[in-house]
Every structure is written in structure tokens, then in C-alpha cells.
Amino acid sequence: MNPAVHPDETLYEVEVVVNGERHVRRVEARRTLADFLREELGLTGTHIGCEHGVCGACTVLLDGRAVRSCLVYAVQADGADVVTVEGVGGQLPRGRRVTLEDGREVVLNPLQEAFQEHHALQCGYCTPGFLISALELLRENPDPTEDEVRRALSGNLCRCTGYQNIVDAVLDAARRLRAAGGGPA
Amino acid sequence: MLAGGQSLVPMLHMRLVRPVALVDIHRAADLDFIEFTPEGESVRIGAAVRHADLLRHPVLGARLPVLREAVAHVAHPAIRNRGTAVGSVCHADPAAEMPAVLALLDGEVEVLGAAGLYTVPADAFFLTYFTTVLPPEDVAVALRLPLPAPGTGQAFMEVARREGDFALVGAAACLRLDADGRVAEARLAFCGVGDTPVRAREVEAQLAGTVPSAAAWREAGAAAAAHLEPESDAHASAAYRREVAAYLAARVLEAAHRRAEGAFGADGRGGAAG
Numbered sequence: 401m402n403p404a405v406h407p408d409e410t411l412y413e414v415e416v417v418v419n420g421e422r423h424v425r426r427v428e429a430r431r432t433l434a435d436f437l438r439e440e441l442g443l444t445g446t447h448i449g450c451e452h453g454v455c456g457a458c459t460v461l462l463d464g465r466a467v468r469s470c471l472v473y474a475v476q477a478d479g480a481d482v483v484t485v486e487g488v489g490g491q492l493p494r495g496r497r498v499t500l501e502d503g504r505e506v507v508l509n510p511l512q513e514a515f516q517e518h519h520a521l522q523c524g525y526c527t528p529g530f531l532i533s534a535l536e537l538l539r540e541n542p543d544p545t546e547d548e549v550r551r552a553l554s555g556n557l558c559r560c561t562g563y564q565n566i567v568d569a570v571l572d573a574a575r576r577l578r579a580a581g582g583g584p585a
Numbered sequence: 586m587l588a589g590g591q592s593l594v595p596m597l598h599m600r601l602v603r604p605v606a607l608v609d610i611h612r613a614a615d616l617d618f619i620e621f622t623p624e625g626e627s628v629r630i631g632a633a634v635r636h637a638d639l640l641r642h643p644v645l646g647a648r649l650p651v652l653r654e655a656v657a658h659v660a661h662p663a664i665r666n667r668g669t670a671v672g673s674v675c676h677a678d679p680a681a682e683m684p685a686v687l688a689l690l691d692g693e694v695e696v697l698g699a700a701g702l703y704t705v706p707a708d709a710f711f712l713t714y715f716t717t718v719l720p721p722e723d724v725a726v727a728l729r730l731p732l733p734a735p736g737t738g739q740a741f742m743e744v745a746r747r748e749g750d751f752a753l754v755g756a757a758a759c760l761r762l763d764a765d766g767r768v769a770e771a772r773l774a775f776c777g778v779g780d781t782p783v784r785a786r787e788v789e790a791q792l793a794g795t796v797p798s799a800a801a802w803r804e805a806g807a808a809a810a811a812h813l814e815p816e817s818d819a820h821a822s823a824a825y826r827r828e829v830a831a832y833l834a835a836r837v838l839e840a841a842h843r844r845a846e847g848a849f850g851a852d853g854r855g856g857a858a859g
């Protein structure tokens with residue numbers, strides 16, 4: 401995808417709140433929300449796998465609902481509230497503090513903790529989409545069965561893990577959130 | 586015309602279609618309605634209603650069980666949060682669930698054209714693969730789906746390679762019993778077995794007036810499948826599709842019958858059971 405804008409292209413103003421921060425940009429009508437997030441806003445945590453809705457790597461919350469950002473045009477998100485993987489931490493109660501390799505300290509939420517402890521990611525390409533899909537599931541259903549978790553995540557593909565660890569992590573995150581009382585915010 | 590974009594945007598990205606302009610209707614607030622008609626004989630679903638809205642509706646699932654069961658098979662949660670029921674019907678993928686439900690119920694599509702509103706019955710709407718009678722400039726504004734009469738059971742089932750995939754074959758049935766427990770009216774429809782959704786009208790006529798039994802459902806399934814002309818493709822052979830269609834038809838008829846009986850048994854006056 402060539403991000404260069406053709407000189408004749410009409411630009412439209414798009415105003416969105418992403419992870420709590422307001423952004424205004426002028427973009428072409430054809431720009432997808434996924435490209436908008438990555439190229440205009442520099443939020444490269446939202447990954448692009450297939451660009452036709454199959455892989456789920458680009459899943460974000462749009463006005464609180466999980467959607468494929470590759471199948472939504474940025475102009476359609478005008479006025480909307482978007483949560484990407486960069487903002488997923490703040491969507492759940494705070495959990496453990498960890499120190500990254502570069503020395504930075506971050507606070508994980510129970511869903512992220514469970515993904516780490518259950519080895520629910522290897523290359524990590526699919527992980528942003530899984531976290532967003534799992535977040536929507538846990539909001540709607542704080543006590544899902546394994547079957548319900550598998551159904552909810554059926555639209556996200558992972559080429560590395562074989563899914564079992566991802567399913568285990570989401571079930572464990574649900575347990576942790578229930579134990580902590582008060583599920584997802 | 587851009588509704589949920591869950592079929593059209595992939596086609597744009599694959600360069601399968603190259604329209605000069607798109608009209609986005611997904612925010613048309615006056616198309617965002619799920620409305621029971623005053624006499625309660627049908628439900629109208631507006632063009633901005635998403636698959637997920639149908640599943641989340643407080644009473645629709647209980648009043649029209651076949652719709653709930655079919656929509657639960659449509660794609661994945663994140664696709665259902667955007668894609669619309671009307672868009673699915675307009676897209677006319679022969680493997681899609683919603684067109685089969687429209688055909689099963691003899692529903693109608695309400696369309697707005699330059700000359701005003703008109704309605705198209707389900708059996709005149711679908712022409713062939715991904716093609717309907719709608720001219721490109723007309724907008725489908727709503728689906729009208731008849732609700733089941735008292736004493737009716739409904740069911741939808743499908744076989745797909747993975748959860749959320751399009752059906753290799755799907756089958757839907759509606760069965761109404763008379764006071765003696767005989768079949769008063771039977772309906773059977775399929776998706777994934779032709780270039781449009783398919784109704785098994787001959788089998789439906791043969792079932793009317795008969796005494797329900799497991800053998801009757803198996804025979805009906807086999808007879809319905811014998812009339813089908815499915816195609817072989819990368820996903821499944823025609824012979825496999827016909828076999829699955831026979832099996833699913835028997836299963837949905839049996840499930841619809843069980844529910845129709847339950848509808849009589851439970852409260853003594855009938856009603857649609859889930």
C-alpha cells in the first residue's frame with residue numbers, strides 16, 4: 401500500500417478519539433482505519449495481515465465494539481472512539497508491574513498477565529487482535545466456557561501457538577477478573 | 586452502496602469491483618430499526634441493523650428462533666458487529682445464511698427506487714450468484730420477515746469447515762402442527778447448494794397432512810437432496826454436499842417438530858418455541 405497521496409485526491413477531515421486522545425487529520429476517502437492508525441497516528445500495534453477481514457490481526461474497538469479496522473474506512477470512524485492494543489492496558493483493572501528489556505516499567509492488566517504466563521504468544525503478530533477480541537468477550541461474558549472462548553476467538557488466526565495457550569490464557573484472565581471482583585471496566 | 590462493508594470492502598481490496606463512488610448508508614439512523622408490525626404478523630429489519638443487533642435483541646430470538654440460529658452462524662463476532670442483515674441479502678452469496686432465512690419464511694425486501702417504495706418477494710429477489718433483481722441505484726431499506734403462527738417450530742443448522750466460515754451446506758425448516766399432531770405446514774430451505782437459496786417446495790407439499798416420524802424426516806431429507814443440483818468446488822464435492830443436505834434436512838425437520846410439539850405442550854395454546 402502506497403501511503404503517498406495523489407495530488408488530485410480530495411481529503412476529508414476525520415476527528416477520532418484513540419485511546420483517550422483526540423486526533424484530527426485530513427485523509428483520502430479510501431484510507432482504511434487500519435492504515436490511518438498506523439501511518440497517520442503512528443500506532444503500529446494494530447497489525448495488518450490480510451486486508452480482507454479474515455485474519456483478525458487488525459481488530460480494534462470502535463465505539464466499544466470489536467471490528468476489523470481493515471474493513472472500515474477512516475472517514476467512517478469520524479466522531480468515533482477507538483481503542484487499539486496500545487490502549488488495551490487501561491481497559492481492565494491494573495495488575496502486575498513488569499520491567500521491560502529496555503528498562504521501562506509497565507503495568508499489565510490481568511488479560512495481558514495471563515497471556516504472558518500461559519505463553520499465549522510466540523511471534524506476537526496476531527496478539528493485538530486476540531487481546532481486543534478477548535476484551536469484548538470478557539465484557540459481555542465474564543464467565544465464559546472453553547467453547548464460548550473458542551467461538552469468540554474463531555475470527556482471529558494464529559500461525560504459531562496452536563490456540564490452546566490462548567484459550568487457556570483467556571479462561572484464566574476471566575477467573576482472575578472474577579476473583580478481583582468487578583470485571584472489565 | 587456501502588452498508589457494513591464486510592463483503593464489499595474485501596472485494597474492493599481484491600480489486601474485484603471498482604466503483605466510481607460509494608454511498609455509505611451505515612449511519613442512516615432512520616434505517617436502524619427492528620420493528621414488529623402492529624398486527625404482530627411480521628418483523629421489519631432496517632438496512633442499518635447489524636448481525637450483532639439481531640443477536641442482542643431482547644425478544645427477537647424468541648419470536649423468530651430460526652433467525653437467531655442462522656445469524657449465530659454468520660461469520661465471527663467482529664464481522665457481525667459491522668455487517669448488516671440487509672447487506673447480506675443484497676450481497677446474495679448463495680452460501681450465506683440470511684438469504685436462506687428470507688427464502689424459508691417467504692419474506693420480502695422493501696426497496697426505495699427513483700419512483701418510490703416497492704417490495705420484492707424472496708422468490709423473485711435472487712437471480713444467481715451474487716446477483717439480485719435490484720438495479721444499482723436502488724436501496725433496500727428493510728427486510729420483512731413473517732413471524733411463525735402458533736404451534737410452529739423452527740430450526741437452522743449448517744456444516745462448515747470452521748466456526749464462522751460460510752456454510753458448505755445449511756438447512757432451515759419451519760413446521761406447523763395441527764391439533765391432532767399432524768403436519769399442517771412444512772417448509773424447508775437450503776444454502777450452499779445452488780446459485781441462490783433453494784426451497785424444497787415439492788417435499789414441503791408431500792409432508793403436509795402426514796404423521797410426523799423420524800423415518801418421515803429421513804425420507805424427506807433424501808427426497809429434497811435428490812432434487813438439488815449442487816456444484817463441486819474447492820471446498821466440497823457435489824456428492825458430499827448432497828449427502829450433507831439430506832442429513833441436515835432430516836435434522837432440522839426433526840428439531841422443528843420437537844419444538845412445535847413443545848410449543849403445544851408447554852402452555853397448552855401453542856406459540857413458537859426456540
Ligand SMILES: Cc1cc2nc3c(=O)[nH]c(=O)nc-3n(C[C@H](O)[C@H](O)[C@H](O)COP(=O)(O)OP(=O)(O)OC[C@H]3O[C@@H](n4cnc5c(N)ncnc54)[C@H](O)[C@@H]3O)c2cc1C
Nearest residue numbers: 453588589590591592593660668669672673681725750751
Ligand atoms: C471473514 C468473513 C467471514 C464471513 N462469513 C460469513 C458467513 O459465514 N455467512 C455470511 O452470511 N456472511 C459472512 N460474511 C459476510 C458478512 O456477513 C457481510 O456482513 C454480509 O455479507 C454483507 O453485509 P454488509 O452490511 O457488510 O454489506 P456490504 O459489504 O456493505 O455490501 C455488500 C453488497 O450489498 C450491497 N448492499 C448492501 N446494503 C445494501 C442496501 N441496503 N441496498 C442495496 N444494496 C446494498 C452493496 O452494494 C454490496 O454490493 C463474512 C465476511 C467476512 C469478512
Ligand code: FES
Nearest residue numbers: 449450451456470
Ligand atoms: S488485516 Fe484485517 S482481518 Fe486481516
Ligand code: FES
Nearest residue numbers: 522523558559560
Ligand atoms: S503468535 Fe505468531 S501468529 Fe500468533
